[in-house]
Amino acid sequence: MTTGEIVSNTILKDSYYKAEFFVPDICAETQPGQFVHVKIANLRDRILRRPFSISDVSGKGILTVIYKVVGEGTEVLAGLPAGTVCDLMGPLGKPFSLPLQNELPVIVAGGYGSAATYLLAKRSPVKGVLLLGARSEADLILSEKFAAAGFDVRLATQDGSQGHKGLVTELIPPLLKEKAGQKIRFYGCGPTPMLIALAKMLQQNGFGDGEISLDHLMCCGVGACFACVVKIKADNEDGWRYARTCKEGPVFTADDVYTDGE
Numbered sequence: 001m002t003t004g005e006i007v008s009n010t011i012l013k014d015s016y017y018k019a020e021f022f023v024p025d026i027c028a029e030t031q032p033g034q035f036v037h038v039k040i041a042n043l044r045d046r047i048l049r050r051p052f053s054i055s056d057v058s059g060k061g062i063l064t065v066i067y068k069v070v071g072e073g074t075e076v077l078a079g080l081p082a083g084t085v086c087d088l089m090g091p092l093g094k095p096f097s098l099p100l101q102n103e104l105p106v107i108v109a110g111g112y113g114s115a116a117t118y119l120l121a122k123r124s125p126v127k128g129v130l131l132l133g134a135r136s137e138a139d140l141i142l143s144e145k146f147a148a149a150g151f152d153v154r155l156a157t158q159d160g161s162q163g164h165k166g167l168v169t170e171l172i173p174p175l176l177k178e179k180a181g182q183k184i185r186f187y188g189c190g191p192t193p194m195l196i197a198l199a200k201m202l203q204q205n206g207f208g209d210g211e212i213s214l215d216h217l218m219c220c221g222v223g224a225c226f227a228c229v230v231k232i233k234a235d236n237e238d239g240w241r242y243a244r245t246c247k248e249g250p251v252f253t254a255d256d257v258y259t260d261g262e
């Protein structure tokens with residue numbers, strides 16, 4: 001466990017906030033796709049931590065988390081001023097692997113999925129494409145940061161308020177036509193229905209080596225309580241087994257994601 005002082009904690013956009021913690025030890029070890037488990041100071045229920053993807057780390061020991069206020073924990077976090085000290089565990093979880101020099105990374109993200117994949121984009125040796133989707137424009141975050149990192153950003157919203165009107169996965173077939181002949185490595189992070197649809201698409205089109213971050217409600221964060229299990233494919237009678245997203249994930253290959261009947 002590490003104690004980390006909040007350096008800044010400000011609104012990013014609508015209900016999304018950006019918190020920066022001074023935690024040099026965690027920053028030094030962080031790989032893209034990993035998360036921190038935060039004991040939020042001043043929260044009534046002080047025992048349960050809340051998991052947040054590490055969106056960025058700096059050489060100066062600043063770790064950035066982008067979070068959406070959805071309940072009590074995130075609401076209390078949003079009210080914490082700079083100078084507050086929180087307890088952070090991390091970096092936790094299995095990271096994304098970086099694309100090879102001959103692979104074009106295509107990141108498919110929804111909601112805070114762009115925060116969870118930003119460090120991957122920043123560290124990627126090849127700059128690729130971000131397909132970013134949301135219900136409406138209010139939930140599209142960090143597109144400018146990906147563009148600044150050299151990514152070609154394409155947007156989709158279900159209400160048509162920005163970009164393509166429809167689901168973000170609908171941007172994939174035209175992209176595959178456009179990039180025919182190039183070796184693509186897919187990455188995904190976002191709401192579960194989007195990830196299941198993405199995993200199915202990747203499995204059916206020969207992109208099973210794509211990597212998908214399956215976030216789930218968590219408790220211990222270190223593999224001890226089994227609160228965070230998801231079904232993944234297995235070579236047994238049922239065709240699946242439970243895997244702990246905090247320890248065996250959150251990143252799984254698309255081929256591992258169990259999509260039958262989901």
Ligand SMILES: Cc1cc2nc3c(=O)[nH]c(=O)nc-3n(C[C@H](O)[C@H](O)[C@H](O)COP(=O)(O)OP(=O)(O)OC[C@H]3O[C@@H](n4cnc5c(N)ncnc54)[C@H](O)[C@@H]3O)c2cc1C
Binds near residue numbers: 050052053066072216
């Ligand atoms: C590995 C991992 C990384 C995450 N990274 C981020 C991040 O970068 N930014 C961010 O905003 N959030 C992230 N989350 C989700 C975040 O942990 C939850 O939103 C937070 O714990 C909610 O706490 P709360 O007390 O405010 O809400 P609660 O009162 O605990 O829950 C409020 C609502 O949010 C839902 N919820 C809680 N956790 C999750 C979850 N994991 N997935 C889907 N719905 C959930 C609950 O079911 C409930 O409906 C991540 C979750 C995991 C497991």
Ligand code: FES
Binds near residue numbers: 219245246
């Ligand atoms: S949260 Fe306890 S095992 Fe994953």
